Amino acid sequence: MNLKLSVVTAALLAGGSQCVLADWVYISNERDDTVSVIDTETLEVVKTLEVGERPRGVTLSRDFKYLFICASDSDTVQMLDLATDKIIHELPSGEDPEQFALHPDNRHLYIANEDDAIATVVDIETRTVVAQIDVGVEPEGMAVSNNGKWAIVTSETSNMAHWIDTETQQITDNILVDQRPRDALFNADDTELWVSAEIGGTVAVIDSDSRSIKHTINFEIPGISADRIQPVGIELTSDGKHAFIALGPANHVAVVDRKTYEPIKYILVGRRVWHTAMDPEEKLLFTTNGVSGDVTVVDVKNLKPIKSIKVGRFPWGAAVLPAEYIPD
Amino acid sequence: MNVVNRPIAAFVRSLAVVVFAQAVIGSAPLQAADEVQEISILYLEQQRVRPPVLSNLIEWPEDEGEQGAALGIADNNTTGKFLKQNYTLEKIIVNEDTDVVAAAKEALQGQRLVVTNMPAEKLNALRALPEADDDLFFNAGSALTELRDSGCYYNVLHTLPSRAMLTDALMQFLNKRKWNSVFLLTGNRPGDELYASNLKRSANKYRVDIDHEKQWLADADMRRNAAAEIPLLTQARKYDVVVVADEDDDFGAYVLYNTWLPRPVAGTAGVEPVAWSPVVEQWGALQLQSRFNELSGRGMTSIDYAAWAAVRAVGEAVTRVKDDSPSAVREYLFSDKFSLAAFKGAKLTFRPWNGQLRQPVPLVHPQSVVALAPIEGFLHQTTELDTLGLDAPESNCNKMETQ
Structure with a gap:
């Protein structure tokens, strides 16, 4: 027994030492109530964790100790302790949380409550609701600016991006975008807000100062019907060169040149691609492919898919834990 | 008793709206900046005769269509409150023995946006009234193909799919x-x-x-x-x-x-x-289903969906053009700027040749969706949605030009 155990331990240590540079990608599986963890070196699933019902949005705490999971059908946001892989708290998220964003203060979580047309702000230290804000019908996408001043909610049926002042927790502006806005993301210096419109088939680039749309990006893939091009997840590279837009049932990720705002390439991935995430060095992009139940790994430099990794049923959200924070 | 109770209430409400509107106009110069735009949509229903059927278990909801329109109003208002727009539904609902045309005549005066749930012959009589000339109708109750064919008319759009x-x-x-x-x-x-x-x-x-x-x-x-x-x-x-x-x-x-x-x-x-069924759950439909259930206490039918889509289409147009006149709404709905996200995985638009709302058609059984048409492989030069129903060359409609 002892011998066996030590062999296992040795194997684990050996495996561990080989993967010093590997990061972990946490993938939520909407219809399996699990989170798959992918090693970015071996590109394999290293473990699968059981979580609440219908997990969708996932995000890491700023100190990389916890993973927050929107467990939509459990009506809660779960807090997973990465050291023990245990759910340690269920936050009072309001009903049917779908996506959220963590404020840079690492304390305030902005949560979209899809069924109730509200956004809930939760203090994760005291685990209490700080504010509930009335927004449009079916709030979905959430973003907080990097300077912490603004939180954005997109409402899918009202077709708006709502700007919330994080000091007062009040809405200051409502910007109409195309049909069914899904995801929102600020660029690094907060001068631009990117918003995808799933049914409109476009991405709006909003100027943060004037609160007006400065570019609308359209997509066109030869051989694929325009109806199937449904932009959802947005990822921006930190060098300011590229944007990656997941195009849903078009089964491609668009690469957009951020200078010209033109799509320059479409990368074939799995079926119904929802969201994407990059490793800290921005070498690899991971896409969650809902219908095919896998994750496509894209080489960011060459803009080519290199591998598909089978995960659970209907993978939805993705978050990357940098190597140095992987618990022992 | 020919008329069910609701129309009387609706009539009283419409009077109230008129009085209120005048009050607002009277004080407009003082409070122009904060003024709320009021948008009234008229819902007209002739309840249908449901002949006896063999099964004792089948029950048709009595408020079919009406509840769909009500949900559309609620959705529009959630959006409208950020834009200082307020939507109200004025309802005139008559039972099968009452003539809806006579009951609605007065309410059709002025420029109205109207959602109808009635048989085709009643709709035709209604839109032939002189009062109806400058109104815009959304047919949510008749699937008669003829209405999208030679029986079409410039101010009648169709949100219910044709047979x-x-x-x-x-x-x-x-x-x-x-x-x-x-x-x-x-x-x-x-x-x-x-x-x-x-x-x-x-x-x-x-x-x-x-x-x-x-x-x-x-x-x-x-x-x-x-x-x-x-x-x-x-x-x-x-x-x-x-x-x-x-x-x-x-x-x-x-x-x-x-x-x-x-x-x-x-x-x-x-x-x-079907146009819709309580078993449709993909493409975010679950959210529409649960909102509808909460409002009405029952499942959403095709006619509910068509009435909802009509009110939402109006909302979408008024939100963008800030004008609720039927001509402005109609112009926007037929422009290439309009599209409606309506939980069927594709954007819905109106066919310019006959006013029909293009839409996918779910094929369902009581427990689930079997397939969603257009079925993959049936191609079309413009949009695959036009493989369903009367395509431009198939339709004999020639009355869609604004008169």
Whole structure:
């Protein structure tokens, strides 16, 4: 027994030492109530964790100790302790949380409550609701600016991006975008807000100062019907060169040149691609492919898919834990 | 008692709206900046005669359509409160013995946006009124293909799919499954004949053969005798599927599992093409379903969906153009800027040649969605949605130009 155990331990240590540079990608599986963890070196699933019902949005705490999971059908946001892989708290998220964003203060979580047309702000230290804000019908996408001043909610049926002042927790502006806005993301210096419109088939680039749309990006893939091009997840590279837009049932990720705002390439991935995430060095992009139940790994430099990794049923959200924070 | 209670309340409410509107206009210069734009939508319903059916279990919701419109108003207002817009629904609902045209005449004065839930002949009479000239109608209650064909009219749009769209969807599905030989069983009511003739047109379009055809004889109690009667009625040497044309659900449910050959059933029973059904759950539909359930306490039907889509289309237009006059709304709805996200996985737009709202058609059974038409593989040069129903070259409509 002892011998066996030590062999296992040795194997684990050996495996561990080989993967010093590997990061972990946490993938939520909407219809399996699990989170798959992918090693970015071996590109394999290293473990699968059981979580609440219908997990969708996932995000890491700023100190990389916890993973927050929107467990939509459990009506809660779960807090997973990465050291023990245990759910340690269920936050009072309001009903049917779908996506959220963590404020840079690492304390305030902005949560979209899809069924109730509200956004809930939760203090994760005291685990209490700080504010509930009335927004449009079916709030979905959430973003907080990097300077912490603004939180954005997109409402899918009202077709708006709502700007919330994080000091007062009040809405200051409502910007109409195309049909069914899904995801929102600020660029690094907060001068631009990117918003995808799933049914409109476009991405709006909003100027943060004037609160007006400065570019609308359209997509066109030869051989694929325009109806199937449904932009959802947005990822921006930190060098300011590229944007990656997941195009849903078009089964491609668009690469957009951020200078010209033109799509320059479409990368074939799995079926119904929802969201994407990059490793800290921005070498690899991971896409969650809902219908095919896998994750496509894209080489960011060459803009080519290199591998598909089978995960659970209907993978939805993705978050990357940098190597140095992987618990022992 | 001819008129159900609601119209009286609606009439009183409409008076209140008029008084309020005048008050607002009177003080407009003082409070222009904060003024809320009031948008009133008129909902007109002639309740339909539901003839007796064999089953005692079938119950039609009495507020079908009305609740869909009400949800559309609620959705519009959630958006509207950020834009200083307030939507109200004025309802005139009359029972089957009352003439909806007379009841609605007064309310149609002025420029109105109107959602209708009534048979085609009533809608035609309504839009022929001089009061209706500058109104815009959204037909959420009649599937009559003729209304999208030579019977079309410039100020009548259709958010309910035509029978032609439904039967095209079904025939695409049968073609895809290679169920190419059909046994058609048609009921005795007027809608059944229309459904059957649309089925024949669609079968021809999508190369499905109607090899056997029988009329339903309504003289047996199928609750007791289905197992004895249906096999005899469906006796034939070869067919792939039994298609039922029975719009009131009189006998259709008894055909399943009782056919002479062990074959699937489709049409108005079995696998059914619909605008909407409580079993649609993809494409975010669950959220619409739960909002509707919360409001009405029941599942959402095709007519509810069509009324909801009409009110939402108005909301979408007024939100963007900030003008609720029927002509401005109509112009926006026909422009390439308009599209409606409506939980069916594709953007919905209006066909310029006949005013029909393009939309996918789910094929459902009571527990789930079997397929969503247009079925993959049926191509079209503009949009695959135009493989369903009357395409521009097929429609004889020539009255869509604004008069």
